[in-house]
Amino acid sequence: MNALELSGNIAVLGYGLAAIGPGVGVGLIFAAVISGTARQPEAQSKLQSIAWIGFGVTEVLAIIGIALAFVFRT
Amino acid sequence: MIAGVSTEFNPPGPEDFQLPPIIPGVDWFTKPVLVAGLSVVLIVWFFYGASRKSAIVPSKLQFAGELGYNFVRNSIARDAIGSQDYMKFVPYLCGLFFFILLNNVAATIPLVQFPTFSHIGWAYSAAILSWVIYNGVGIRKHGLLGYLKLQTMPAGVPLWLLPLMIPIEFISNIVVRPISLSLRLFANMFAGHILLLVFVLGGEYLLLHAGSIALSGVGVITLLMGLAIAGLELFVQCIQAYIFVVLSAQYIGGALADEH
Numbered sequence: 571m572n573a574l575e576l577s578g579n580i581a582v583l584g585y586g587l588a589a590i591g592p593g594v595g596v597g598l599i600f601a602a603v604i605s606g607t608a609r610q611p612e613a614q615s616k617l618q619s620i621a622w623i624g625f626g627v628t629e630v631l632a633i634i635g636i637a638l639a640f641v642f643r644t
Numbered sequence: 645m646i647a648g649v650s651t652e653f654n655p656p657g658p659e660d661f662q663l664p665p666i667i668p669g670v671d672w673f674t675k676p677v678l679v680a681g682l683s684v685v686l687i688v689w690f691f692y693g694a695s696r697k698s699a700i701v702p703s704k705l706q707f708a709g710e711l712g713y714n715f716v717r718n719s720i721a722r723d724a725i726g727s728q729d730y731m732k733f734v735p736y737l738c739g740l741f742f743f744i745l746l747n748n749v750a751a752t753i754p755l756v757q758f759p760t761f762s763h764i765g766w767a768y769s770a771a772i773l774s775w776v777i778y779n780g781v782g783i784r785k786h787g788l789l790g791y792l793k794l795q796t797m798p799a800g801v802p803l804w805l806l807p808l809m810i811p812i813e814f815i816s817n818i819v820v821r822p823i824s825l826s827l828r829l830f831a832n833m834f835a836g837h838i839l840l841l842v843f844v845l846g847g848e849y850l851l852l853h854a855g856s857i858a859l860s861g862v863g864v865i866t867l868l869m870g871l872a873i874a875g876l877e878l879f880v881q882c883i884q885a886y887i888f889v890v891l892s893a894q895y896i897g898g899a900l901a902d903e904h
Contacts, residue, residue, distance in 0.1 A: 626887035633831040
């Protein structure tokens with residue numbers, strides 16, 4: 571018996587790699603919102619609504635990754 | 645453990661989204677269609693009830709309705725489109741927001757528990773509607789050439805860069821927007837549902853079929869994690885409805901913007 575037997579598809583691994591970039595990007599967005607709110611608490615609502623738009627645009631990269639992981643899974 | 649009972653774990657996949665028709669023989673009438681229809685009835689009932697007896701001192705229902713309507717009107721439509729001509733688009737954005745919100749949250753409501761937008765056709769049609777609207781109002785305001793110039797030639801770009809910028813801007817503003825809009829909503833709902841299935845089915849398998857006490861303990865933890873994931877998903881569902889509508893409003897606002 572093999573000590574380590576892996577089965578599955580490498581597309582899933584590729585999705586894991588593809589999620590790194592958007593993960594960092596989303597983190598940067600909310601880091602900026604947090605420090606912006608700390609500097610100027612009254613601007614919080616405005617910063618947040620901009621942040622959600624940026625979040626959506628960044629996140630779509632990871633989302634395309636998960637869609638392609640299923641496309642190339644065959 | 646009992647030998648011979650099938651102990652293979654089948655991970656969930658896209659097959660789990662192929663639901664059988666509710667009435668046998670009527671192929672198109674599946675759970676997403678039912679949920680979407682019910683959500684439309686619920687929204688119409690809610691807003692009709694909230695606005696039927698408008699009073700200066702609002703009832704609870706009217707208060708809730710106004711709260712939701714004001715949220716879409718002030719913090720989505722007015723901020724994104726601008727205070728000049730945002731009122732025209734508030735009915736569309738409001739209906740879109742509550743339709744997507746209800747259909748997403750349906751994935752968390754017990755017994756329903758299926759996100760309509762995890763079937764990509766629904767997401768496509770919602771995105772195409774937004775695409776037609778923002779292009780339509782842009783062309784009506786600026787004319788076809790003026791609108792294309794607005795969308796493909798950003799102000800302040802040097803002349804020699806234009807051959808590069810025009811195709812990029814055309815693809816990103818006209819071609820990719822509906823795709824990313826629909827894919828974002830679809831894949832979030834799809835991935836969220838699969839995540840829940842992984843935790844619940846995996847937890848059940850570890851608890852009952854894995855065959856050792858230690859793994860059963862892990863199964864209990866997995867099921868508890870599944871509950872936490874369900875909470876996270878509820879948050880994601882609300883956020884996705886918000887993002888879809890905010891981006892639609894942004895695109896409309898961008899198409900209506902005056903040239904600088």
